[in-house]
Amino acid sequence: MTELRWGLLAAGTIAAHFAAGVEESKHGVLAAVGARDAGRARDFAARFGIPKAYGSYEDLLADQDVDAVYVSTPHAMHKEWAIAAAEAGKHVLCEKPLTINATEAEEVIEAARRNDVFLMEAFMYRLHPQTRRLAELIASGAIGEVGAVDTTFSFAGNPEETGRLADPALGGGGILDVGCYCTSLARLVAQAATGADVVEPTEVSGMARLSADGVDEYATGLLRLPGDILATISCGIRLAREDGIRVFGSRGQIHVPRPAWIHPLRTPGTSEIILTPAGGLPEVIEVEATQGVFAREADHVAVHVGDRQAPELSWAETLANMRTLDRWREAVGYGRRS
Missing domain, CATH: 3.40.50.720 (NAD(P)-binding Rossmann-like Domain)
Known part of the structure; x- marks a missing residue:
């Protein structure tokens, strides 16, 4: 089209x-x-x-x-x-x-x-060149066998301006609003590391601070993913934390200090992936985005509309992520009123 x-x-x-x-x-x-x-x-x-x-x-x-x-x-x-x-x-x-x-x-x-x-x-971040480059580095074995991934997306929202995020009737809470990026990213890392098209955690645990209405204000989860990869994921709508991605392997680590989901990276420009070999010096890999993420997203739909599914965000991918979010919310006691 x-x-x-x-x-x-x-x-x-x-x-x-x-x-x-x-x-x-x-x-x-x-x-x-x-x-x-x-x-x-x-x-x-x-x-x-x-x-x-x-x-x-x-x-x-x-x-x-x-x-x-x-x-x-x-x-x-x-x-x-x-x-x-x-x-x-x-x-x-x-x-x-x-x-x-x-x-x-x-x-x-x-x-x-x-x-x-x-x-x-x-999930516009999945289409950003930074995300694609991260997956390529992991799949190529740049840091060896992946053992762990840590990722955080958490902010302190003004309750007056973000009231919908505190309302259980509207699907409020950090896990659904921004934690979904963390589960998606952790699973993407495991997929790149193992070569699988879609993966889900074999174990999910977590803790959260819940509001009086049972909505998670901030939460941390632990996933065991295929390949015995452990993921620590953190999110929140009432607590500012340092956003970022770290992937640890047998021959080094990768740090993404500004993930593609943050606001500054939604427009064209350059972002960084920091690759540090074991015992070596950090290498800064610059990734250039010539198109904003929402424009890229609109074009991705147009290119694949005849396929009915997008290859990077297939229906199987969505269901795997939704099931992971269900398990995380269950683990933290979402909906339990004080």
Whole structure:
């Protein structure tokens, strides 16, 4: 497909990032935006020069000039609107996590299969050249046999501005919002190290600080992955920690101080991977991104829309990650009220 006409289902902050990405993309155009409030939709449309604005999601899905829909509602609404988009015959790019649990994810995937439409979970960091280079280094044996990976994505959100993240009814908590990147990355490392297409942990444990409503404010997990790789993963919405990735092998280690999911790396530019051989000096590997991650994501959908799945973010990949998140949340006692 040379041109994919996008409809944005919701008009929040992440939708604005994606809209800017579509403008930068090679194969996408902004066709319409839908929001629960018609005025909000009109303001968003005016901001990005989008020709159509709708005051309901249903009207957006009924637009015959929309080929693909970007779903960026709160987590708990992903299932409903991803399925509705598929049933309307639209291709679907749905923000991470695809749903709030693996059972719901299976329902969304089945809807895409039944209606013969493309579906991808929007883990934009997986398409960044930095992430791809990291996987290549591990697969090439640059640090020998991988034994462990540590990764963190944690921030201290303002409760007034991030209220949805504290609401269990909306799928709140750090594990679903940003911990999903950590599980995805740890699994990617194990996949690169073992040569497997998709892996899941054989063991999952964890601890968290829970709010009075049982939502994880910050959490740490421990995964045992195939190849006997141990992963320590940390996330949070109420505690700022040092984000990063470290991979430890028998012949050295890799450090990514600024992972591709952080805001500064969403635009074109250079990032670093630091490779330190055992007993040697660090080598800084610069990775150049000539296109923003959201533009890259929009183009990735357009290129693979006929395949119905994206090779790097297949349905099997999404389900493996969702099952891992389910197990992590269960381990920390998610939903247990004080």
